[in-house]
Amino acid sequence: xxxxxxxxxxxxxxxxxxxxxxxxxxxxxxxxxxxxxxxxxxxxxxxxxxxxxxxxxxxxxxxxxxxxxxxxxxxxxxxxxxxxxxxxxxxxxxxxxxxxxxxxxxxxxxxxxxxxxxxxxxxxxxxxxxxxxxxxxxxxxxxxxxxxxxxxxxxxxxxxxxxxxxxxxxxxxxxxxxxxxxxxxxxxxxxxxxxxxxxxxxxxxxxxxxxxxxxxxxxxxxxxxxxxxxxxxxxxxxxxxxxxxxxxxxxxxxxxxxxxxxxxxxxxxxxxxxxxxxxxxxxxxxxxxxxxxxxxxxxxxxxxxxxxxxxxxxxxxxxxxxxxxxxxxxxxxxxxxxxxxxxxxxxxxxxxxxxxxxxxxxxx
Numbered sequence: 001x002x003x004x005x006x007x008x009x010x011x012x013x014x015x016x017x018x019x020x021x022x023x024x025x026x027x028x029x030x031x032x033x034x035x036x037x038x039x040x041x042x043x044x045x046x047x048x049x050x051x052x053x054x055x056x057x058x059x060x061x062x063x064x065x066x067x068x069x070x071x072x073x074x075x076x077x078x079x080x081x082x083x084x085x086x087x088x089x090x091x092x093x094x095x096x097x098x099x100x101x102x103x104x105x106x107x108x109x110x111x112x113x114x115x116x117x118x119x120x121x122x123x124x125x126x127x128x129x130x131x132x133x134x135x136x137x138x139x140x141x142x143x144x145x146x147x148x149x150x151x152x153x154x155x156x157x158x159x160x161x162x163x164x165x166x167x168x169x170x171x172x173x174x175x176x177x178x179x180x181x182x183x184x185x186x187x188x189x190x191x192x193x194x195x196x197x198x199x200x201x202x203x204x205x206x207x208x209x210x211x212x213x214x215x216x217x218x219x220x221x222x223x224x225x226x227x228x229x230x231x232x233x234x235x236x237x238x239x240x241x242x243x244x245x246x247x248x249x250x251x252x253x254x255x256x257x258x259x260x261x262x263x264x265x266x267x268x269x270x271x272x273x274x275x276x277x278x279x280x281x282x283x284x285x286x287x288x289x290x291x292x293x294x295x296x297x298x299x300x301x302x303x304x305x306x307x308x309x310x311x312x313x314x315x316x317x318x319x320x321x322x323x324x325x326x327x328x329x330x331x332x333x334x335x336x337x338x339x340x341x342x343x344x345x346x347x348x349x350x351x352x353x354x355x356x357x358x359x360x361x362x363x364x
Contacts, residue, residue, distance in 0.1 A: 041252040042073040045239070046086040047099030049182070050078040051283040053202040053298055054126030054237050056275070057305070058099045061263040063278045070262070072255035087240055091115060096245060097256065101125075101156045102235040102311075103319045105338035110329045114243035117339040119257045119347075120311040121264060123233040123357075124226035124304040125160060129218035130208045131197035132190060137217045140164035143175045149189050149198035152179035156236070157199040162326040164218060164229065172326070183207075183288060190214050206297040207288040222303035232318035235311060235339075236304070243337070254343050261309040261347035268307035272298035309344035310357040316364030336362035 047055045058076060061067055067074040077095065079086055090098035091113060098104075108115040131137040137146060143165045150158040158179075162172050180189040182204050189195045190213045197217065200208070205221075208214045219225035226234045239260065246253050267275060272295045276284045284294040306312065316335045323329040341359045348355050 040071055040073050041249070041255070042075060043097060043252060043256055044075050044077070044095040045097040045099055045256075046077045046079065046089050046095045048079050048086045048101075050076060050099075051280075052126075052182075053294075053301065054122065054304065055099055056279065056283075057121050057237070057260060057263050057267065059280070059283070060267070060275065060278060061259050063280070064263060064266060066259040066262050066266075067256070070255045070258040072252060072259065074256060074259070087115075090240055091242065093242075096241060096249075098240040099237065100240050102238045102240075102315070102339065103156060103159065103323060105240060106316075106320055106323050106329055106333055106335075109333055109338060110323075110331050114337065115240055116243050116246060116337065117235070117238045117240055117311065118246060118253055119239045119260050119309045119344050120235050120237075120306055120315070120339070121239075121260065121309065122237040122304045123223040123235060123306050123312050123315065125156065125220045125234055125236045126201050126301060126304045127157060127160060127199050127220040128201070128205050128216045129161075129164070129197050129199050129220070130190065130205060130214040131217040132193075132214050135196035135217075137197050139168060139218060140166075140170060141168035143168075143170050145175060146196040147176040147178065147194070149180035149186060149195035149200075150177055151182060151199075153177065155179075159322060159326055159328060160220065161199055163322045166325045167230075187211065187213065187288075202297040202301055203284075203289040203294050205301075206293045210289070210293060221301040223306075224303065226304075230318055230322070232314045233312045234318050234322070235315035238339075254346060257309065257343035258347045258350065261344055261353070262351065264305060264307055264309050265351075265353050267302070267305050272296075272302055306357050308348055308353060308355040308357050310341050310348075310355060311339045311344075311360045313358040313360045314364070316360055320364065335364040 047058050049055055050059050086098040087100040087104040089095045102117045105115045105117050148161055150161055180186045180198055182200050186198045186200050186204055223233055276295050285291040
């Protein structure tokens, strides 16, 4: 996430009513504790782009009726272009939870803020470095002298871009980074020669390929691809919340995690076509992609999703190494305070799901 993967225009218009202005009327604390004994708790969750394939579990859980099944009313909203990021909205109490990348918990701790990951949805960023043919880019070693597009400066895609370069000995000062958003704006940046490459996700990747304006040079879209490029699984899409809020609302957190763990198992046991058929029509068919394109892209990148909501062993360490290498984190970090598998373990146990992910220990 990137920190702020931006929703494409069509989906953004559909989701305008869910924007931050509609969800910030009351504090995070009050939203989860409204109502008397036995009432269904309400949770406000903002995601970094609900129509993005990397973030599809949040909306899919809603479409499948799983939040309702597990006894929680989750009010979803999505980041708006140029607006506050999901993780920042969560940290400031404007929403209860953020659908965002795990690495933000490390960054928050370095800034003295206690935020934790309560369920892990993916083991890879879901991103691809999409480059023009004339760019000559095949790895981070080729970034020198190039102009590279990221979602926005300071985002997860920005961090990953710098990391890929640093692993190949290329300093951030040796190439140029600019924010190009996603969807039509990212595609236009490639078409107009504004950038040599953009780091982006599906369905933008499929649209770039279909238009013939770029091809995948670096695969971070699957767990295997991320492991090859980064040296280990990179935990990305997750649910983040302030530690004090989690401690005060453990029953509510468990309900949300129950619903999302059930969703991850559903994803693991269903085809890309099944998933696309459950999502809102505007997510899977718009001015960027056809439904067939969407299904093809999801089939290719479905391996990013973890089947059981557990933080994978080695994931936190890989994420910390990334943050340290690019200079985002210079102080010591206690990884045990950045995530918990307790809720996911309980969710799997309650439903009798068989887990296949090797869980991370306290030190990541």
